[in-house]
Amino acid sequence: MTSTATPAATGARTPAPPAPAPPRRGGTSRLHRIEKRWALLFVAAPVIGYLLFIAYPTGFALYASLTRWNGLGPMQFIGLDNYVALAGDERFHQTLFNTFFYMIGIPVGLAISLALAVMMNRKLFGRAAFRAIYYVPVISSIAAIAILWQWAYNGDFGLVNQFLAIFGIEGPNWLADPAWAKPAIIMMAIWKGLGYSMLLYLAAIQSVPRSLYEAAELDGANGWKKFRSITLPMVQPVTFFLVVTQVIGGAMIFIEIQIMTPTGGPEYSTASVVYHIWLQAFRYQQMGYATAMSVVLGLLILVITLVQFRLNRRNAGFVID
Amino acid sequence: MTKSRLIAGIATALVVASSAAACSSGGSGSDTDTLTFMFRGGDDEKKAYQEAIDRLTEDTGVEVKMIVTSADQYAQKLQAAVAGNKVPDVFYIEQASLQSYVSSGVLMDITDQVAEQGVDLDNIWPYGVDSYRFDGTVQGTSEGRLYGLPKDIGPFAFGYNADMLEKAGIDRPDPDQPLTWDEWLTICQKLTQDTDGDGETDQWGTGLNVQWNSQAFVWSNGGDWTNEDHTQVTVDTPEFAEAIQYIADLTNEYGVTPNPEQAQTLDTYQRFMAGEIGFFPVGPWDMSVYNDLDFEYDLMPWPVGKTGEPATWVGSLGIGVSNTSSQPEDAVKLATYLSTDETAQQTLIDANVQIPNRIDTAQEWAAEVEEDDTLKPTNRQEFLDIAEDYGREMPASFTYGAEWYDELWVGIQPVLDGKQTAAEYLAEVQPRMQELLDQSNAQAEQAAAAGSAP
Numbered sequence: 001m002t003s004t005a006t007p008a009a010t011g012a013r014t015p016a017p018p019a020p021a022p023p024r025r026g027g028t029s030r031l032h033r034i035e036k037r038w039a040l041l042f043v044a045a046p047v048i049g050y051l052l053f054i055a056y057p058t059g060f061a062l063y064a065s066l067t068r069w070n071g072l073g074p075m076q077f078i079g080l081d082n083y084v085a086l087a088g089d090e091r092f093h094q095t096l097f098n099t100f101f102y103m104i105g106i107p108v109g110l111a112i113s114l115a116l117a118v119m120m121n122r123k124l125f126g127r128a129a130f131r132a133i134y135y136v137p138v139i140s141s142i143a144a145i146a147i148l149w150q151w152a153y154n155g156d157f158g159l160v161n162q163f164l165a166i167f168g169i170e171g172p173n174w175l176a177d178p179a180w181a182k183p184a185i186i187m188m189a190i191w192k193g194l195g196y197s198m199l200l201y202l203a204a205i206q207s208v209p210r211s212l213y214e215a216a217e218l219d220g221a222n223g224w225k226k227f228r229s230i231t232l233p234m235v236q237p238v239t240f241f242l243v244v245t246q247v248i249g250g251a252m253i254f255i256e257i258q259i260m261t262p263t264g265g266p267e268y269s270t271a272s273v274v275y276h277i278w279l280q281a282f283r284y285q286q287m288g289y290a291t292a293m294s295v296v297l298g299l300l301i302l303v304i305t306l307v308q309f310r311l312n313r314r315n316a317g318f319v320i321d
Numbered sequence: 322m323t324k325s326r327l328i329a330g331i332a333t334a335l336v337v338a339s340s341a342a343a344c345s346s347g348g349s350g351s352d353t354d355t356l357t358f359m360f361r362g363g364d365d366e367k368k369a370y371q372e373a374i375d376r377l378t379e380d381t382g383v384e385v386k387m388i389v390t391s392a393d394q395y396a397q398k399l400q401a402a403v404a405g406n407k408v409p410d411v412f413y414i415e416q417a418s419l420q421s422y423v424s425s426g427v428l429m430d431i432t433d434q435v436a437e438q439g440v441d442l443d444n445i446w447p448y449g450v451d452s453y454r455f456d457g458t459v460q461g462t463s464e465g466r467l468y469g470l471p472k473d474i475g476p477f478a479f480g481y482n483a484d485m486l487e488k489a490g491i492d493r494p495d496p497d498q499p500l501t502w503d504e505w506l507t508i509c510q511k512l513t514q515d516t517d518g519d520g521e522t523d524q525w526g527t528g529l530n531v532q533w534n535s536q537a538f539v540w541s542n543g544g545d546w547t548n549e550d551h552t553q554v555t556v557d558t559p560e561f562a563e564a565i566q567y568i569a570d571l572t573n574e575y576g577v578t579p580n581p582e583q584a585q586t587l588d589t590y591q592r593f594m595a596g597e598i599g600f601f602p603v604g605p606w607d608m609s610v611y612n613d614l615d616f617e618y619d620l621m622p623w624p625v626g627k628t629g630e631p632a633t634w635v636g637s638l639g640i641g642v643s644n645t646s647s648q649p650e651d652a653v654k655l656a657t658y659l660s661t662d663e664t665a666q667q668t669l670i671d672a673n674v675q676i677p678n679r680i681d682t683a684q685e686w687a688a689e690v691e692e693d694d695t696l697k698p699t700n701r702q703e704f705l706d707i708a709e710d711y712g713r714e715m716p717a718s719f720t721y722g723a724e725w726y727d728e729l730w731v732g733i734q735p736v737l738d739g740k741q742t743a744a745e746y747l748a749e750v751q752p753r754m755q756e757l758l759d760q761s762n763a764q765a766e767q768a769a770a771a772g773s774a775p
Binding site: 038041042045068070071072073074076154155156157173176263264266267268282283284285286 | 396
C-alpha cells in the first residue's frame, strides 16, 4: 500500500518501536549459553540412542541384505540376488498370505472391545472387577498364554472343543488342521488384545461431552442412533490409533506361532513372515537372505501405515467445540 | 532452579556411568588361565563334565568355567557369541553346522594337537571321529582334518515291551535275526487290542514318528534321500515310496498305531512309557528313563525290508575348539578330557545317558550283562552293533544346511492321513527338495572358496 500520508503526519505519528527483543542468534548472554549447553546435552542422549540403536542397525541391515552371510563368517556382496530369490520363494509368499490373513482379527477385535467398553461404561455391579479381569490377558506373559491355549485347542479334550460340544458341534483338531489352525491363532490373539483396546475405548467414550448426548436425546435419538452418530465418530481417533498399531504389530506376529505350532503349522499354514525370517536366519544360517526379507517386511509396513495416515487426513484437524 | 539442575545433572551422570559399567562388565574377555566351555544338557552331563574338568585342573592347573544353556537356545546363543567375538574356548558343535563353522574360521583345526597329546583316536568310535573331519569339500570321511572330538554317538535302536509280548504269548524277537516287515506287522496286529473290554482300543503294536523313524524303513528297503555325493535327491524311487507308504498304512490300513488325534492327545512316546505300545525306538539317552518303567523292555534289530539288512541312524554331537582361543593347547586338552576322560565317561554311563565313547569301555559295558542280568537293557550289544555295523548318519548331517531335508516333512501329513499316496507326494516334493539341495551345495562351494578353509 503506497503511503500518501503527509510528511508531517508520518513523522509525529510513527509509534515508537517496541523495546528491542533480546538478541536471538548466537546467544551472547552467558545464561543463554549455559542453557543451550544443557539442552544439547539432554537432547544428545536420545539422539545418540537413536543413532546407535536404530539408524546404525538399519543401515547395517540394508547392507547385509545385499550380501550372502551365514551370520558367522565374512559377508559376501551379491547385489540384489537375495531380493530376486525372495520374489520366487513360494514359502515366503505363503507366509505373507498367512500374515495378512491374521489381520482379519483386527476389525473383529475392535468391534468386540468397543462393545465391551460401552458395556463397561454403565453403572454395573462389580464394574471395576470386570475391567480388571478383561485387562489381565494383556499383562500376562504371551508365552504362558500360548501354552495355555495350545492345551485348550487340543482336539480330544481341549476346552474349546468341550465348549463346542455343549452345542453339539464337533470341533476340529484345531492346531493340526490346515484349515483351522490360523483361525485358532486369530481367536487367541483377539482374546489377548481385548483388554487393551477396551481400555482405550473406555477412556475415549468417557471423554465424549455429555452435552452431545443430551442434545441428541432432545431430538429424540434412541440408544443405537446415539451410538452410531455420536460415540462412534468421537472415538475415531482411538480407532485409528488402534488400527495402525495393531496392523504394525500384526505384521510382526511371531511368538504365538513359534509356541503353538513350532514347525510352522500343518503344511506351513500358520507360519508368519517373521517366523520364516527367524527360521532362515538361525536354523538355516541364511542371515543375508533373512535380512532382505526383513527389509521387505519393513517397507511393506511403512507403506501400509502411510496409506492409513493419508486416508485419515480428512479426520485430522477435527475439533469439536 | 540451580538445585534441580544439580540433581538432574547428577542423575544423568549416574545413568551414563552405570550403563557404561554395564557395557564393559558384560564383556568379560577370556582371562588368562580360565577357559570357557559352553554346552547344553541336564544335571548328569554337568556332573560328569565337572569331574572331567576337575581332573584337568589337577593335571594342568587350568581353570574352566562352564556355561550351560537350554537345548533350544543353544544354537542361537552360540551364534550370538560368535557374532559378538566372545566365542567360548570349547563348545558343542553339531554335525550339520560343522562345515559353516569351519569355513567361517570359527573352529580350530585340532588334528596336530590331538596327535601330539597322544589321544588314541582308534579307540574312539570311527563314526564319531569322522563326523568332525572335513577336507574343505567333504565331511565325514577319514581323510579330512579334524575339527572336533565326539561328545557322544547315539545309535538309534528299536525296542519292545517284553512284558506285553509275554502276555500275548509272543516270543521275544531274536537279537541276531531281524523280523521282516510282514512278520513284524503280524505281531503288531496281535498286540493291538482292547484290553479292558470298553470297546476302545487301548493297546497298540507300535507308534512311529515319520521324521525320526522312517530312516530305518527307507534304508532297509534300499532307498535313500540322496545319492552318495549328495548332489541328487532320490526320494522319488519306488523303494522310498514303499517304505513311507508302509508307515502310513500302519495307521490307516492296519490300525496298529494310535490315530493322529490320539497321538496328539498323548504322544506315542508317553504311551510307550505308560505300557500301551509294544514296539518303540530306544536311544541311549532314553535308558535312564526307561530303566525305571514298571515293565521290562529290551532292544532288537529294526525290521527289515527288501534288502534283508536292518538300518538306522546314529546321531552325534561334537566338542569343538575356538580358532580364536587365547590358550589353544589347553583348550584342546579340555576337549580331549571331556570326550575321553575315563572317570567322566564312567559317570555318564552310570547315569545311563549315553554309550561310552571309547570302544574298549563300550565293549566291557556291553559284556557286563553276562555277569549281572539285572542290568538293563539286556541286549546292550544292539547299540554297539549299530555303531559298528548298520548305523549311518542322518541324510542332512554332512550337507551344508538342512533346508532341503526339512522340506520333505512340511507337507507329509496328508500322506500319513491317508489322503494322498506316498508315491504321488514324493514325486511332487522331489523337485523342491532338489532345488534346495542345489542351493545348499552352491553355498558350500562359495563358503569353501571364500572362507579360510585350509
